[in-house]
Amino acid sequence: MPRTAVPRHAVLIFSGGLDSAVTAYKLRDEGVTVSLLSFNYGQRHVKELAHAADLADQLGASHDIVDLTSLGRILGGSALTDPAITVPHGHYRAETMRSTVVPNRNAIMLEIAAGAAVAAGADAVAFGAHSGDHAIYPDCRPEFFTLIEASMKAANEGHIANDFRLVAPFLNLTKADIVREGVRLGVPFALTWSCYEGGAAHCGACGTCVERQEAFAEAGVGDPTIYVPAQEGAVR
Template identity: 55%
Template sequence: MKTAVVCSGGLDSVSLAHVLAAENSLTRLISFDYGQRHRKELDFAAACAARLGVPHHVIDLRSVGAALTGSALTDGLDVPDGHYAEETMRITVVPNRNAIMLTIAFGIAAAQGDDAVATAVHGGDHFIYPDCRPAFTEAFDAMQRAALDGYADVRLSTPFVHRSKADIVSAGAKAGTPFEQTWSCYKGGEVHCGRCGTCVERREAFDLAGVEDPTTYADPDFWRAAVAARGEA
C-alpha cells in the first residue's frame, strides 16, 4: 500500500514515517506552514524526508492560519506549563486544523496515486483535540471516500488512534527512529523547554515505554511534578 504521511516534524509523525518506511509503503511526507509560532518543526520534517528518501511537500497555509485566531500556536498567547491533559491546554487548539490539513493531503494523495493518507493522532490527543478522536477520523474517512468517489480510492490510516504516546515511542524505537531528530516543544526555543504540555507528555512517554530519551530539556525534571499533579487532580 502506497501511503503519504502528514508530518509535522514531531515525535509521533516522524515515528510513523519510519514505521511505514520500514514496511516499504511510505511514498511522501506532507507538511503545513500555517503560521505556527515557530517553523522549527518543519526543518525536522524536511530532515526526515531527506533521511527516508521521499518527496516532501510543504503547503503554505499562512493566510488560513492567520484567520484561525485564539490559539497559543498561532497568536502571541503564552503556552501554559503542565500536563498535556490539563484543561489549560485547550489554548493550544487550532480550530479545524486536522480537517483542513487532511483534506489537502487527500487531494495530493489522490493526484499522486497513493492508496492512503496516514496521520499519527493517538489516544493522548483525544481529551484536548476533537479532530484527533476516532469519531472524527472515521467520519472524515467516509467523507473523503464520497468526495473522491469514481476518481480515486484513498483511505485514512490512523494506526495509533487507540494507542498511547508510549506505544508510539516503542514502535518508533523498533523502526529505528532517531528521536533526537524530532521536535515537540510548543515554545520553539534552542532546546525543548521541558515544561509545556507536549514536552511533559513526550518525557513521560519515554519513561513509560522504557526507552532512553535523547532529548535535551531546559527543565528536565519538571515532568515528574506535572504528572504527579495530574494524578492528584
C-alpha cells in the same frame, strides 16, 4: 476491490514530531511508499518544519511544505498561532491545554492531503494521532477519523479506488507505545521536535514536552531530547 492489509502509497501529514516520524518509519517498514506533507500555518513552533526536512532526508522520502500562513492568521484564539496567548505549561491532559487547539486544523490538513493523494495516484492518507490526544483534541478522536475518511471518499468518488483509506496506526494506542515502536524501527528520536514554545531547545514544561518525557519514561527508553535547564522549568 477488497481492502488490502497495508496501502501501496500513502501521503502522510508530517510535522517533524515524534508521532508522525514513527508513523513514517512504520509505513516504510511495511513496504508503503510514503510521501511527506508538512504545513506552515503560522505556528510559533515553525522550526518543526526544519526537523521534518531532516527526517525526510533520513527516510529518503519526498517532502513538500504547504504554505498556509495566510490561513493561520484567521485561525485565532490558539496559543500556537496567536503570539498574544501564552503557551500553557503543565500536564498535556489539563484543561488549560485547550488553548493549544487550532480550529479545524487536522480537518484542513487531511483534506489537502487527500487532494494530494488523489492527484498522485496514492491509495491512502496517513496521520499519527494517538489515544493521548483524544481528551483535548477532537480532531484526533476515532469519531473524527471515521467521518473525515468518509468525507475524503465522498469528495473524490469516481477518482479513487474502492480501497482508498485513511491510516492512523496509533489511533487507539499511547505515546509510550509509539516510542516502543520507534525503538524497534530505529527512529532517530533526537531529530524530532515536539515543543510548542519553538525555542532553541525543548522547554520541558509545555504540555507536549511533558507528554514526550512521560512517554519515554513509561516506555523505559532513554530520552535523547535536549531540554532547557531544570531550573527554567523542565520536567524531569
